[in-house]
Amino acid sequence: MLAEMELTLILPKILREWQLSGTRSELQSFLGTAVYVQRIFQNFANDASPLFDILKWHKKKKVEWTEELRNYFECLKTNISSRPVLAIQNFDRQFHLRMDASDFAVGGVLFQEDGEGQASVERPVAFGGRKYKDAEKHYSIREKKLLAIMVYLLDKPYIVETDHRSLEMIFTQKTISRRVAR
Known part of the structure; x- marks a missing residue:
């Protein structure tokens, strides 16, 4: 059986209790702190993407907190504050x-x-991800x-599972674009 280690970190608790008043620097600080725990939380990149977009497009000091933005923020806080259980890697076993x-x-x-x-x-x-x-x-x-x-492949063989059939066709095509070939 793979050994398991429950991660009891202080950061998720801090992030769960984080309150925003609407300044750009507060949001920047929250996201900067949240990035430290992204590898142990599923869908971090997808959940945080709308909040990172706000930083990119709103250069002024005040952020307009719409109901939709508050929902993204609360959803990210909820997901981060859950207590994931990760297995310790066993290099004698196959990775998926x-x-x-x-x-x-x-x-x-x-x-x-x-x-x-x-x-x-x-x-x-x-877990991993990026915008x-x-x-x-x-x-x-x-x-x-x-x-x-490509974002996750390392120098160890993996079994890759995908829900997109056209990826299987890449291996049988005679010609493919340079980007796909890379």
């Missing part, structure tokens, strides 16, 4: 990568299976799915 791409970000979970067949249990080792760069927002769905894989 499950990834997804949204309109804002790519995200994924690195996990290992504990057990065999129907009785096997997925044990998350790490798209401006050029990447215009990628096709297929290219976004590929980008999600």
Whole structure:
């Protein structure tokens, strides 16, 4: 069985209790602190993306807090303050990568299976994600799915699971674009 370690961090508690009055610097400070725990929380990049966009587009000191923005902020705080249980990596076992791409970000979970067949249990080792760069927002769905894989591949073989069939076709095509080939 994979050893498990429950992460009891002080940062999630601090982030959960964080209150914003509406200044840009407060939001910047919150997001800067939240980034430190992003690898242990699922969908961080996707959840935080609208808040990072506010920093990018609103250069003035006061941020207009719409109901939608407050919801994004509260949702991010709720997700961060949950107590995830991550497995300790076992390098003798196969790693699996499950990834997804949204309109804002790519995200994924690195996990290992504990057990065999129907009785096997997925044990998350790490979560990851990042917001798209401006050029990447215009990628096709297929290219976004590929980008999600590329963000997480290391020098160890993985089994990649995707919900996008056209990625399977890449290996049978005679010609592909340079970006996809990379």
